[in-house]
Amino acid sequence: MSASQEIYQEQILDHYKNPRNKGPLPDAQFHGKDSNPLCGDEVVLHVRVDGSDRIADVRFEGQGCAISQASASMLTSIVKGMPLDDAKAMKKDAVLKELGIPLSAVRLKCALLSFHVLKKALEVPPGEN
C-alpha cells in the first residue's frame, strides 16, 4: 500500500465519489449546519424521526475535502435507522472507528465536522459530544 493510500483508502474514496444519502430532505424535523474555516468544508444535515423515535431518514448536503465529505456520507449510513437516543449518545470514536484511518489533529476536524453537525441538529448540548 502506498503512503497516500493509507489515508485515502478505497472505502473513503468510494464514499467521496459516490456519497450515500446526499441531498435535501423536505420533511425532516431536525437540521444542522457547520463549516470548517480551515478548508472551507461545509456540511448540512437533515434528520427525519418517525413515530417510534427512530431516525427514519437522514440526508446531508455540503462541499469540501474528501475526508469531510466521506465521513458525512458514512455518518448518515451509521445513524439511519438508529433510535434517536442512541444517536444523541453516540461518541465520536464510533465515527473514527468507521473511518479507520490515521488522522492528524488538523484532519480530525474535517473527519468530525459532520458528527458535530449531527449533535447540533439533535440539540445535544456542547460538551456532551
Next chain:
Amino acid sequence: MARAARILLNVPSIKKDFPILERKVRDKPLTYLDSAATSQKPRQVIDATSDFYGRYNANVHRAIYELGEEATREYEGAREKIAAFIGAQDSREVVFTRGTTESLNAVAYAWGLKGPIQKGDEIVTTIMEHHSNTIPWYFVKDFKGATIKWVDIDDEGMLRMDQYDDLITEKTKIVTVAHVSNVLGTINPVKEIAKRAHEVGAICVVDAAQAAPHMPIDVRALDADFLAFSGHKMLGPTGIGVLYGKPELLEQTEPLLGGGEMIREVHLGWAKWNDVPYKFEGGTPNIAGAIGLGVAVDYLQGLGMEAIRAHEMEMTEYALKELGRIKGVTLYGPRDVKKRTGVVSFTIEGAHPHDIASILDVKGICIRSGHHCAQPLMERFDLPATARASFYIFNDFEDVDALTAGIKEVQEVFA
C-alpha cells in the same frame, strides 16, 4: 526531468546552510515549498540567536555593564543593517515589531483609531490583501465610521489600476496595498499607487511581507509612507518584524504600546514619550529576534537581492510550465514571471486542496492549502481554497519535479 538552472544562486551550497533540509519527514527527504508562510532558517541565523542567549544576554538600552552594551550594540546594529537593506535614510526610520500584522495594526491604530480619520473619510485598499491588512482597517471603519473602498483585479490577478481614478477622492486619507499578493504572487505597482495617494494628501501604507524576502526594496524610490514586513519569511526568527515610516510621519505617530522603553519621563498624571523609534518599542523587545534578522539580512545581501529575484523568476517560469502541462491543473496569477513572484497557487480538478496537501505530505512535500488568509480574494475567484507552492533560495528545479510527480499521484488517487 529538470534541466540545470542558470547559475544565479549556488543552491547546493545554500542548502548546506539549512540544517532542517538534512532531516527526513515521513522517511522522505524534505521538499519545503511553503516559504510564503514561513521560510526555513540558515545556520548563521540560528547561531546568532543562540549566541545572544549563550554569550551576551542582557536587556538593551539601559544596562550600565558590558553585557548590556554588547546587547545594545548588536540590537542597534541590526536596525542599521535593515535600514540599509530597504534604502531608508536613517536607522531611526526602522521600528522593530512582532511582525507585519503588528506593524499594520500600529499604523491603523495611530492614523485611524487614535488619529485624524473622521466619519466618512475613505480608506482605499484592494481585494487581494491578506487579512492582516484588512482587519485593522475594519477596526477603523467600525470605530470611526470610515468607508473602505476596494480596488478589484482582472482575471489574471493584476490590479485594476484604472479603478484608482474613481476610488481615490478628496475624502481618501489612507491608501493601502500589498506589495506582493500572498496568493497570486502579483507584484503591485506601489510607486504609482503611492503617487496617486499623495496627489490627494493621503498616506500610502504598504504590506511588504511577501516582497521584502524576494526582491530589492527601496522605500525612498517607492515613496511609501509606511511599509511593513516580517523577519520569519526572510530567513529570520519568528516574532520579529519591521515597521518602516517616513521620519516626519513617525514623529506624528502615536505609540500602540505604553510602558518600558517608550517613555522619556513619567509623572503623576502625565508622561512624555521617548524619541522615534524607541517610543514604538514599549516593553523588552525581541532582542535575539532582531539580531537574528540582522544576520538574515547579511545572508540575503551576501547572495544579492537581484540574484535572488532572478533565481525565483527561473523557478516560477519552470513551475508554471511544468504544472501548466498537467491536464486538470488550473494555475492562478499572472503568466508573465516579470509580473509576479514564486508564489504559485493551483487547483486540481476533482481534488480538494486539503487532500492535495495531505497526499503531498506523505511524500515529504510541504505546501499550503486553504484560503491563505485572503478570503475576499477567494470569493473573487469563487473558490473555497487553493493549494499553494512557494519558492525561495534553497529550492531548485528538482523540488518542482517532486511537486509535479506528487500532483500526478493526487490525480491517480482521485481518478
